[in-house]
Amino acid sequence: MKYKIWIGIVALGVFIFAIPQVLEGYSMNVMNVALLFSIVAYGISIMMGMGGQLSFASVSFMGGGAYFIANVCTNRFGINMPTLPALLLTPVVFAVIAFVIGLFLFKLKGTYFTFSTIALVQVAYTFFNNYKPIFGGADGISGIPTLNLFGYKFTSYNKWFYVIVACVIIVAVLVERIRRTQLGRSLASIRDNETAALTLGVNVYMTKVIAFSIAGALAAFAGALWCMHGKFVGADMFNYANAAQFIIMAMLGGVNNTIGIVVGAILVKVLPELLRSLQAYMQLIWGIAIIVLMVFMPSGRAGLYERVREKVGSFIDKNKPGTGKEQPHETSSKA
Amino acid sequence: MKPVLRLDGISKRFGGVVAAKDITFAVLPGEVHGLIGPNGAGKSTLMNIISGIYTPDKGTVYLRERDITKVPSFERARIGIGRTFQTPRFMQRSNIRDNLLMGTDLANQMGYLSSFIGKKGNPFEEELAELMEVAKFTFRWEDNISSLPFGKRKLLEIVRSMLGHPKVMLVDEPAAGLNNKEIEYAMDLLNLAARKRGIGVLLIEHSMDMIMDICDDIVVINFGEVIASGGPEQIASNPLVIEAYLGGDDDAEN
Numbered sequence: 001m002k003y004k005i006w007i008g009i010v011a012l013g014v015f016i017f018a019i020p021q022v023l024e025g026y027s028m029n030v031m032n033v034a035l036l037f038s039i040v041a042y043g044i045s046i047m048m049g050m051g052g053q054l055s056f057a058s059v060s061f062m063g064g065g066a067y068f069i070a071n072v073c074t075n076r077f078g079i080n081m082p083t084l085p086a087l088l089l090t091p092v093v094f095a096v097i098a099f100v101i102g103l104f105l106f107k108l109k110g111t112y113f114t115f116s117t118i119a120l121v122q123v124a125y126t127f128f129n130n131y132k133p134i135f136g137g138a139d140g141i142s143g144i145p146t147l148n149l150f151g152y153k154f155t156s157y158n159k160w161f162y163v164i165v166a167c168v169i170i171v172a173v174l175v176e177r178i179r180r181t182q183l184g185r186s187l188a189s190i191r192d193n194e195t196a197a198l199t200l201g202v203n204v205y206m207t208k209v210i211a212f213s214i215a216g217a218l219a220a221f222a223g224a225l226w227c228m229h230g231k232f233v234g235a236d237m238f239n240y241a242n243a244a245q246f247i248i249m250a251m252l253g254g255v256n257n258t259i260g261i262v263v264g265a266i267l268v269k270v271l272p273e274l275l276r277s278l279q280a281y282m283q284l285i286w287g288i289a290i291i292v293l294m295v296f297m298p299s300g301r302a303g304l305y306e307r308v309r310e311k312v313g314s315f316i317d318k319n320k321p322g323t324g325k326e327q328p329h330e331t332s333s334k335a
Numbered sequence: 336m337k338p339v340l341r342l343d344g345i346s347k348r349f350g351g352v353v354a355a356k357d358i359t360f361a362v363l364p365g366e367v368h369g370l371i372g373p374n375g376a377g378k379s380t381l382m383n384i385i386s387g388i389y390t391p392d393k394g395t396v397y398l399r400e401r402d403i404t405k406v407p408s409f410e411r412a413r414i415g416i417g418r419t420f421q422t423p424r425f426m427q428r429s430n431i432r433d434n435l436l437m438g439t440d441l442a443n444q445m446g447y448l449s450s451f452i453g454k455k456g457n458p459f460e461e462e463l464a465e466l467m468e469v470a471k472f473t474f475r476w477e478d479n480i481s482s483l484p485f486g487k488r489k490l491l492e493i494v495r496s497m498l499g500h501p502k503v504m505l506v507d508e509p510a511a512g513l514n515n516k517e518i519e520y521a522m523d524l525l526n527l528a529a530r531k532r533g534i535g536v537l538l539i540e541h542s543m544d545m546i547m548d549i550c551d552d553i554v555v556i557n558f559g560e561v562i563a564s565g566g567p568e569q570i571a572s573n574p575l576v577i578e579a580y581l582g583g584d585d586d587a588e589n
Contacts, residue, residue, distance in 0.1 A: 182440050182450035185433050188426045196424035199386050200499065201412035201441040210447065256428075 008259070016165055020158045027273075028157035032229060034269030035164045038262045039222035041249040042175050043215030048247070049255035050184055051211045052191030056243040057105075057117040058219040060124035061098055063238035065090045065220030066227035070141040071134060073228075083148045083228060090224040091217035098216025102209035121243050128235035140234030147228050160229050167225065168262060171218060176258045178214075187211055241283075248286065251293060337400065339364040339535040340385065340416075340503045345394035347380055353559045354380040355391065360554045360564060362503060362535040367525055369550035370539045371570075373579055377559040378539045379421075382505050385537070386418050387411045399502065413444060417501030417534075421508045423492040425480045431491075432476040435463065438498030459498055466494045469523045471516075486517040493524045503535045504528055510542040518542070522549050547571065555579065 023031055040058050047055045068090055072081045081089075105116045128135045135141070147154045147163060154160050178184045186207050189197040197204050227233040245268060253264025272282055338361035347355040354377045362368040372378055383389045385396055387408030396404050403411055412418075425434045443456035450456075467473060470490045474483065483491065489509060496504055509521040522545060528534045540546050546553065547567045554564040557579040563570060570576055 177451060181447070182436075182445070183447040185426075185429075185437055185440060186447070188429050188433065189437055192426040192428065193424045195388060196420065198388070198408040199412050199416075199418040200437050200495075201409050201444070203407075203409045207447075 012169075016162070020161050024158060028161065029230075030269060030273050031266070032157055032160050032164050033226065034266045035161075035168050035262065036222050036226050036229065037246065037249060037269060038168055038265035039171050039225075040219045040246050041253070041261045041265050042171050042258075043218035044246055044250040045255055045258075045261055046175060046178060046187070046211050046218075047215045048250060050179060050187035050191065051208060052187075053208060053211070054114045054247070055117045055212065055215065056114070056240070056247065057098075057101075057120045057212075058215055058246055059238050059240075059243035060121050061094050061216040061219035062223035062226070063124060063128055063233075063235070064094055064097065065223030066233040066237075067128065067135055067141070067223075068093065068220070069224045069227050070136070070144050070233045073145055074141065074143060076141075083145055084150075087147065087221075087224050087228070091221040094220030095213045095217035098220075099209060099213040101216075102212035106205055106208045106212070118240065118243075121238075121240050125235060125239050128238055135235065136233075138235065140232060142232045144227050144231045144233065146231060147225075154228075157229075164225065164229070167221075171221075172258050172262070179256075179258070183207070183210070245286075248290060248293075251290075336363050338362060338397075339399055340537065341397040341400070342381075342385070343395045343397065345381070345384060345391045345396070347377075347384060347389060347391050347559075353377075355384065355556075356559045358394070358556065358559070358561055360561065362537050363552075364502070364535050365529050365533040366551040367529045367536040367538055367549050369546045369553035369567075370537055370556070371541075371543075371546055371553060372556040372562075376557045376579075378556065379507065380559075381556070382418070382507055382537075382539065385503075385505060386416055412441060412499070412501075415500075415502030417496040417499050417504040419489075419492045419496050419504075419506050419509065421511060423485075423488040425488065425492070427479075427481050429480060430477050431474050431480055431483070434480050435491075435495055435498060438495035441499035463494070463498065466497060466524065466527070469520065469527055470494055471520050486513045489513060490517060490520055490524065493521065493528075497524070497528055497532070497534075501534060503537065505537050505539075507539045508541060509538070510540055510545050518545060525549060 019031060020028070040062055043058050043061075044055070047053045047058075069083075069086055071077060072079045073083055073086050074080070101120070105113055105120070108116050129138055131137065147160075149163070154163060186197065186202045189200060189202055190204050190207060194204050226237075249264040249268045250261060251264070252267055253260030253262065255261075272279065275282070275285075278285065340362040342361070343359050345355050345358040346353075358377075358381065360368075370378055370381065380389065384391050387403075387406065387410075391404065394404075395402055398411070398415060403414070406414070426437070439456055439459045440450075442459070445454055445456060470487075470493075472487055472490070474487075474491075480488065480491075489512065493504075493506065493509060496506075504525075506525065509525070510518045513521060525536050525538065526549065529536045538546070538550065550567055552565070553567060553570045555562050555570060555573070555576050562575045562579060563573045565573075
């Protein structure tokens with residue numbers, strides 16, 4: 001187990017070191033945005049992977065976060081916050097907003113909840129796209145200042161890369177921590193059986209709302225970073241198609257796989273760039289991809305790996321005499 | 336001795352079906368109280384009313400003389416109503432550790448934030464070892480829960496419930512699907528819960544051997560009504576009970 005961690009750290013180091021050397025300009029932009037999106041996908045991972053609640057709403061909270069920065073950092077209403085405090089404030093504000101919205105939406109269950117989040121996406125998109133005073137209408141809002149970290153300005157995509165990687169790592173650690181503590185367990189129990197969760201003392205309703213709130217906060221944080229990174233925010237980013245795209249990212253990487261999520265986000269974001277000549281067919285390809293994904297690897301890329309390993313493993317076991325299915329069960333004392 | 340769980344005049348209808356009608360009985364701490372009756376008699380409905388999944392149309396549920404009829408079900412679990420199901424309900428995609436920790440989370444009740452920032456719950460390894468000694472099997476923490484055979488999962492569900500330190504334990508057909516040895520271990524677990532821990536155990540079971548063997552007190556229901564209650568000997572010789580189980584005069588009922 002130890003060596004795996006070291007391999008991971010080395011791979012991460014190489015990734016952080018090599019990417020800015022290889023990529024620049026537009027391709028760096030694509031990579032940064034892919035990593036940013038993985039933060040949104042982490043929120044979806046908490047909702048869908050741990051809690052079994054399919055929510056499309058993350059994209060709207062991402063929009064909320066982006067427009068929040070676009071309004072408080074650009075002097076549009078006479079408020080001109082420094083970028084760092086504004087960035088840190090965004091997830092707090094939207095955790096509260098998502099919490100309140102969650103209180104209402106989770107009066108609905110299962111599919112009905114999912115539909116209500118789709119409605120939320122549509123309503124939010126309509127506001128973003130049409131309400132000029134706050135959201136700038138179809139033109140969006142430009143001239144958003146870049147992140148200013150104690151006087152150091154992130155003026156190029158290559159500089160941004162490090163901030164974003166740092167944020168993704170922090171979020172990944174938080175998500176992994178949630179998975180291993182009581183909140184993660186409670187969510188898993190809700191996913192597998194709500195009645196059983198209730199009889200184990202899990203406040204099912206509140207736990208869902210809390211997960212929704214965390215997902216909203218993460219999405220808003222990513223949105224804030226996204227608009228500072230691109231210096232522009234427009235409504236097109238926050239429509240239903242993109243909401244679905246985030247779900248695909250989370251699923252492709254393995255919805256319960258903390259590292260897989262980043263891989264999924266990069267795949268979804270980078271593949272279309274590589275397949276630019278096929279752009280007209282992209283929706284079609286995604287559609288087919290989802291179906292193939294659902295059928296052959298229901299728990300994502302990581303699930304595929306495990307299945308292959310299982311198949312290969314059982315093949316080896318079959319050909320090894322003396323190792324049947326019965327394996328000794330023993331209690332180890334580490335908990 | 337004051338009852339730990341008391342039902343007072345519980346009634347529940349589903350449309351035209353009377354699932355419970357004026358049911359009154361009490362479970363004392365440290366006793367195993369049998370709840371029996373033919374299929375469809377309303378036993379599971381009663382369980383669901385006690386654990387708060389259903390609300391009764393009429394009547395009151397008391398836990399240690401506190402009226403909990405309006406308390407939501409997760410809150411009831413926290414104040415001491417443990418439960419197991421006919422088919423064990425675990426987090427199927429999680430390992431055994433996480434599944435058992437659900438029980439200890441219930442006992443610790445420290446909240447998501449304290450757990451997140453690394454507060455440790457009370458150690459439970461010793462208690463678990465004691466319970467597993469009675470349940471007579473061992474496991475590996477990291478194994479997926481579904482790798483355990485059905486019988487062991489059922490035993491483990493009782494163990495998980497006990498780790499939550501309930502005052503009352505509702506146990507739904509622990510013997511169904513178990514082999515004779517496992518039934519014995521399940522009975523040992525329930526005996527440990529009642530006699531040593533002083534938990535009031537409310538036991539639904541179809542295996543009469545188990546009921547007669549382990550119960551201090553038995554309440555029999557049929558068509559949602561209590562038709563008899565008393566000790567095992569009284570119940571075994573009660574003509575109403577025999578009629579309910581053997582069908583009696585079928586023509587009159589149909």
